[in-house]
Amino acid sequence: xxxxxxxxxxxxxGVTTFFTDWKPIVMILxxxxxxxxxxxxxxxxxxxxxxxxxxxxxxxxxxxxWEFQTVVNGVETxxxxxLQILYNVGIKTELFPIxxxxxxxxxxxxxxxxxxxxxxxxxxxxxxGIFATMIVAIxxxxxxxxxxxxxxxxxxxxxxxxxxxxxxxxxLLGPITVAAYSYMALVPVIQPPVIKLLTTKKERKIRMExxxxxxxxxxxxxxxxxxxxxxxxxxxxxVALIGSLMFGNLLRVCxxxxxxSKAAQNELSNLVTLVLGITIGGTMRGEEFLNLDTxxxxxxxxxxxxxxxxxxxxxxxxxxxxxxxxxxxxxxAAGISAFPMSSRVVHKLVxxxxxxxxxxxxxxxxxxxxxxGSVVAGSLLLALVPLFM
Amino acid sequence: MLSKLIDNILFNALLAFNMNTLKDGLVIAVLGLxxxxxxxxxxxxxxxxLGSFTNKKE
Numbered sequence: 201x202x203x204x205x206x207x208x209x210x211x212x213x214g215v216t217t218f219f220t221d222w223k224p225i226v227m228i229l230x231x232x233x234x235x236x237x238x239x240x241x242x243x244x245x246x247x248x249x250x251x252x253x254x255x256x257x258x259x260x261x262x263x264x265x266w267e268f269q270t271v272v273n274g275v276e277t278x279x280x281x282x283l284q285i286l287y288n289v290g291i292k293t294e295l296f297p298i299x300x301x302x303x304x305x306x307x308x309x310x311x312x313x314x315x316x317x318x319x320x321x322x323x324x325x326x327x328x329g330i331f332a333t334m335i336v337a338i339x340x341x342x343x344x345x346x347x348x349x350x351x352x353x354x355x356x357x358x359x360x361x362x363x364x365x366x367x368x369x370x371x372l373l374g375p376i377t378v379a380a381y382s383y384m385a386l387v388p389v390i391q392p393p394v395i396k397l398l399t400t401k402k403e404r405k406i407r408m409e410x411x412x413x414x415x416x417x418x419x420x421x422x423x424x425x426x427x428x429x430x431x432x433x434x435x436x437x438x439v440a441l442i443g444s445l446m447f448g449n450l451l452r453v454c455x456x457x458x459x460x461s462k463a464a465q466n467e468l469s470n471l472v473t474l475v476l477g478i479t480i481g482g483t484m485r486g487e488e489f490l491n492l493d494t495x496x497x498x499x500x501x502x503x504x505x506x507x508x509x510x511x512x513x514x515x516x517x518x519x520x521x522x523x524x525x526x527x528x529x530x531x532x533a534a535g536i537s538a539f540p541m542s543s544r545v546v547h548k549l550v551x552x553x554x555x556x557x558x559x560x561x562x563x564x565x566x567x568x569x570x571x572x573g574s575v576v577a578g579s580l581l582l583a584l585v586p587l588f589m
Numbered sequence: 590m591l592s593k594l595i596d597n598i599l600f601n602a603l604l605a606f607n608m609n610t611l612k613d614g615l616v617i618a619v620l621g622l623x624x625x626x627x628x629x630x631x632x633x634x635x636x637x638x639l640g641s642f643t644n645k646k647e
Contacts, residue, residue, distance in 0.1 A: 317636035324622075324629040331618035338607075338614040347614060419639040426635050434628055572632070573625055580624045581617070588613040 217261040223486030224259040231255035231481065243385035246470075247358070247477045251378065254481015258283060266482055283482030286475055291373070294366055296476045297359035298444045303469035304359070304571070305448020306461050308539070310423055312565040314415045319531075319562065321515070323569025326535030327577040328511025329354030333504040340496065345369050348585045350497055353380055354504035355574035356387070357537035362480075363441060364578045368585055374483035375494040379501035387541045390502065392549050394509040395533050403517075404553045406528040410561050417455075424449040431576055438579030445575060509533045512566075528559055534566040537574035543567040 209216055218224065234252030238245035257265040265281045280288065290296035313319060334351030342350060349369040352361050353376065361380040365373045383390065395404075424446035432439040451461040483489075512532030520526050534546045543563035550559050 314636060314640065317633050317640065320629050320633050320636065321626075324625045327625050328622065331622050335611070335614050335618060338611050344610050344613055344617075347610075348617070415640075422639055423636070426639070427632060430631050430635065431628055434631070435624070569629075573629060576628045577621060577625045580621045584617045584620055584624075588617060 214261045221261075221486070223490045224261060226490060227259040227484060227486040228256050230484070231259070237385075244381050246473050247381050248385070250474055250477025251381070251481040251484070254283060254478040255484040256481075257478075258482050258485050266485065283479055286479040287482060290472075290475060291362065291366060291479055292370075294363055294440070296472055296479070297363040297366075298440055299468060299472045300359045300476065301441060301444040301575075302448040302451075303464050303472065305424070305445040305450075306452045306464035307469070308445075308449060308452075308568060308571060310449060310453075310568060311415050311420065312561055313568045314419055314423060316411070316562070316565050319565035320569040320572070321519075322512055322532050322535030322566035323571070323573030324535070324576075325515030325532060326508045326512035326566075326570055327354065327573050328515075329504040329506070329508030329536075330577050330581070332507040332511075333500050336503060337496075337500055340500075344588055345585055346372060348581050349376060350500050351504065352376070352578055352581060353383070353497075353501040354508050355537050355578055356380075356384055356505060356508060356542075356570070357574040357578070358384065360441060360537070360574055360578040362476075364581060367582055371488075372493065372497065374480065374489055375497040376501075377480045378484065379497050382498075383501050383505050384538045384541070387505070387536075387538045388545050390505045391509050391533050391542065391545050394506050395513055395530050395546070395549060398510060398513045398517075399529050401553060403529050404550055405557065406526050407554070407557050408528055408531075408559060408562055409525070410558075417453075420453045421450070424453070427572065431572075431579070435576065435579045435583055437582040438576060441575045441579055442572070445571070505536070508536045512536070528557075528562070531559060531562050531566050534563040535570045535573065536567070537570040539567045539571055540564065542570070 231252040231254075234248045234255065237243045238248035238252065254265075257263060263281075265283045267278050267281050267284055269276055270279050271277075330351045331354075332351075333354050334347045337347035337350040338344065345368040349365045349372050352364040355361060358377065358380045361376050362373065365376040428439070428443050428446045431442045448461075448464050451457045451464055512535040513529045514532070515535075516527045516529035516532035520529065528550060530546045530550050534543045536542050543560065543566070546563040547558075547560040550557050
């Protein structure tokens with residue numbers, strides 16, 4: 201009987217330990233909040249739900265989801281759990297972000313951009329947030345590699361953020377990923393006030409003529425190949441990211457690999473998103489996640505989105521000083537990578553001022569170029585930061 | 590509680606701030622943003638050329 205009583209604490213050690221440390225409890229609550237946001241508010245549910253559940257799995261005391269102890273020949277060893285195995289295979293090797301990029305490439309239609317290449321420039325201007333946030337992070341006291349990793353939140357691009365974070369500052373991967381996807385879901389909340397602050401009612405009412413051109417099949421097929429070559433030659437570290445994005449797009453536009461294109465858009469995208477989400481959730485262990493860094497990263501991530509939006513809008517306003525045909529400066533805000541959310545937000549905002557003003561195609565063009573701009577910016581950071589360390 | 594936290598962050602920032610890192614950061618920012626624009630300008634030219642061969646105004 202007394203043996204049984206001695207055994208009880210060991211059997212229920214999970215329950216008895218649970219209430220001795222507040223961090224796992226907070227993390228489990230965060231996981232539940234993410235799941236609620238995913239289900240109730242439909243904020244990026246495909247990512248936030250697996251991330252939330254992954255966070256719960258690894259914060260249960262003595263959980264074997266991340267790692268577990270085992271005794272081999274009387275020696276205690278720590279073995280990786282299924283989430284750590286997924287992490288080592290898919291994130292440490294950067295395989296998951298690359299596969300996601302193939303899927304995204306197969307989903308993107310670059311035609312609006314080919315019809316109006318001018319909007320490419322907004323995809324560059326809206327990357328301002330990356331570099332401005334990096335400077336703020338340095339001023340706060342982060343070392344260069346970590347500041348650049350925090351700045352990358354300004355790409356508004358989950359896979360690029362994961363890729364760069366993994367290369368430059370793996371310890372920040374968990375909070376960076378959560379911040380990237382949370383703020384992407386919050387684009388409709390973050391962007392409108394910034395745009396309104398920087399533009400007048402008159403500017404938001406500017407109507408723009410949309411000149412549509414036919415895009416030949418040759419141009420459509422050449423585009424992903426040429427982009428890969430140019431970006432790769434100028435910034436070799438961009439080959440993995442931009443190459444996989446453009447490979448996915450080539451599958452889509454060439455018309456002879458329909459099955460592969462559909463597989464990339466559906467099966468590949470869904471499967472990798474699922475394992476990526478739950479693996480990222482697995483990195484959110486209380487003892488590593490709950491610290492000042494996470495708080496600072498969440499704050500700086502918000503700043504990065506604000507700077508991005510401001511960069512795009514101000515760039516459009518500067519262009520207007522020299523142009524006869526004025527641009528609606530709200531279009532500049534769509535130059536971030538959050539596709540298609542940002543273009544919808546801009547279109548809605550413009551129509552609030554003038555219901556007959558249609559700027560959706562222009563916003564989509566700027567938004568698609570934001571995808572290219574963010575990958576190029578991320579690759580340049582990967583190339584530049586090691587040179588200064 | 591919040592003001593203590595902010596004080597803590599600012600104090601840590603003051604301790605960790607390094608002027609050389611800031612200079613490096615500014616150089617990276619200029620090269621990085623300039624580089625993005627350079628790549629985009631090249632892509633713009635290429636896209637224009639691609640378009641000029643075969644595109645017709647609708």
